Ligand code: HEM
């Protein structure tokens with residue numbers, strides 16, 4: 002931590018991990034409904050529970066991304082944030098919109114488009130928050146006029162995320178078009194612009210954790226995000242096979258989406274190479290676990306489990322079964338959950354005025370292994386459910402309800418492995434909270450608020466001295 | 481050979497611009513083709529209202545439609561042609577008439593749709609069912625029952641073999657999807673009654689004093705059952721309402737005379 006205003010990130014991260022906990026609580030209720038019987042069927046049915054579960058995921062990930070940006074941009078541009086106050090106001094509005102959305106769902110007010118269920122008026126609220134956020138970042142960067150490639154890629158990802166949210170505001174009476182543009186948000190987020198965010202966070206973390214040469218890393222960062230768009234944009238076609246769009250999407254979507262795993266594979270190779278050559282043993286090994294873990298699980302979940310069902314000849318059988326669930330869970334976890342937790346784990350010691358050494362807790366390590374192990378187990382359970390469902394229901398033609406009765410045991414496994422995962426989340430939250438508040442806030446609890454900047458932690462990489470050891474001066478703007 | 485950062489940046493920026501342009505081009509082409517290629521009828525107001533009912537009641541977070549949505553409840557892409565509107569109306573008003581958590585593992589909650597909303601959403605589902613989906617699903621997806629052929633307990637007794645019965649059997653299980661409403665094992669009730677021992681049942685029906693249809697023999701009765709389900713409505717738990725059968729009434733249009741012959745030939749093996 003080199004700028005005191007980076008501390009706003011702490012509150013974003015705090016909100017993110019708490020919402021993560023809530024997301025998992027709703028996940029449990031959702032899988033319990035698969036097992037049935039459901040005593041709450043008339044007041045709180047599967048559809049409500051599941052919509053809250055998935056929306057909370059998106060909300061907390063975006064909260065974590067915002068926190069990560071507020072942490073990274075001042076450091077990379079080497080100046081204080083344009084306005085700390087604006088960042089706090091933004092967080093307040095964002096969380097208020099989130100709470101109202103959940104209340105709406107509980108009351109049965111929804112737009113009912115998967116992942117974009119939020120009532121339209123609240124979607125405009127999201128747009129306002131995005132504008133405040135991006136404004137704050139741009140004004141910060143303008144102050145010194147200095148930005149690094151890593152930072153530019155992150156910003157590119159965030160701006161495009163905001164732009165690609167706009168199709169969610171449009172409605173079509175034609176169901177085919179409704180689907181067509183829903184994927185501009187959902188697919189182009191996770192298999193497009195969020196990969197820029199992931200790539201930038203990965204590069205930032207690798208530079209900080211390994212002391213690798215920034216020039217080289219940023220050069221390859223362009224290759225990774227280049228692969229992303231090369232495959233991911235036309236790869237959208239893998240959602241256009243069966244929605245009434247022309248048949249040429251079968252070939253285009255199949256071919257380009259089959260190339261998508263390359264970007265994830267490149268990230269793993271990138272992390273591996275950087276660490277193999279690294280000279281610097283950074284004390285924050287937990288952050289390193291999450292960073293490397295993210296690149297590996299993203300390759301497995303998004304890359305390998307994605308390609309497994311992306312070809313039209315396979316997808317025609319697996320489409321709309323638990324094979325999708327299996328892929329979605331590990332992909333989201335590996336790529337976006339883990340990279341967010343990596344960033345949080347990396348930044349937390351500095352934000353709370355602790356040393357890195359102090360923060361290498363057993364609990365933190367336990368959280369990592371429980372989550373990774375639990376997610377592996379869940380993915381296996383969903384794979385078993387999905388493959389059995391595909392075979393019995395889609396290939397042999399057994400009725401949907403009859404098939405569901407035959408896969409109950411997999412739901413039980415899903416619940417059990419989910420418990421392992423959830424205990425990991427609980428450990429993570431506990432570990433996060435036990436680091437305490439940022440020093441300024443801790444002081445404020447005892448004395449009247451003093452605007453003193455947080456003291457730089459002893460173990461943080463090169464505070465005040467600018468770039469970390471072995472790192473050249475930040476590159477000029479790519480413009 | 482070493483690449484420079486300027487080159488990799490060029491790769492990224494150039495590739496992104498190129499593929500974005502191609503994508504926009506294909507999107508415009510898709511819009512242009514949708515107008516005449518993928519469906520035979522335009523979106524009416526009725527259908528559009530149905531789409532908003534579909535959203536308002538969050539159907540998509542339980543069901544899939546065109547394979548998209550959630551996995552708690554059956555896919556509804558072809559549901560209107562499989563089930564017919566009269567049954568669906570009755571079902572949506574109160575699903576617990578037909579299903580229970582004890583027996584079927586799941587139950588759709590009573591969502592409180594008005595009659596108008598039920599009509600709208602059925603019109604919407606009917607419209608979706610007729611979109612050209614590039615051949616998806618490759619085999620019919622059923623809510624319940626089974627089209628597994630040749631496993632013990634499902635294989636009907638009696639002579640398989642001649643070509644007409646084989647074709648009729650395929651119709652029963654696949655294109656016409658009779659199997660999603662009728663089991664052929666004795667005593668298994670889906671939406672419609674089990675057809676085990678159908679030939680005997682049919683012979684009995686035409687002799688019943690209350691029978692008012694035109695058939696005199698089992699074969700004629702089976703034809704009549706398919707073409708005019710309302711001619712005789714089997715009494716039983718929710719097989720129909722107000723003298724109207726819940727069996728779809730479109731087979732006179734959707735089956736050719738030759739297919740009808742094949743189907744009846746197959747049904748005549750259910751002794
Ligand atoms: C981190 C990146 C990724 C994430 C977070 C992710 C997540 C998801 C989610 C949540 C869905 C379900 C969406 C819905 O039905 O609304 C989905 C569907 C799908 N994904 Fe991914 N995905 C990622 C990468 C990939 C990649 C790289 C591929 C291909 C190689 C892929 C192939 C597919 C396919 C084919 C479907 C449609 C499944 C169906 O037919 O039902 N995904 N993905």
Ligand SMILES: [Fe+2]
Pocket residue numbers: 188192236237239240
């Ligand atoms: Fe996708």
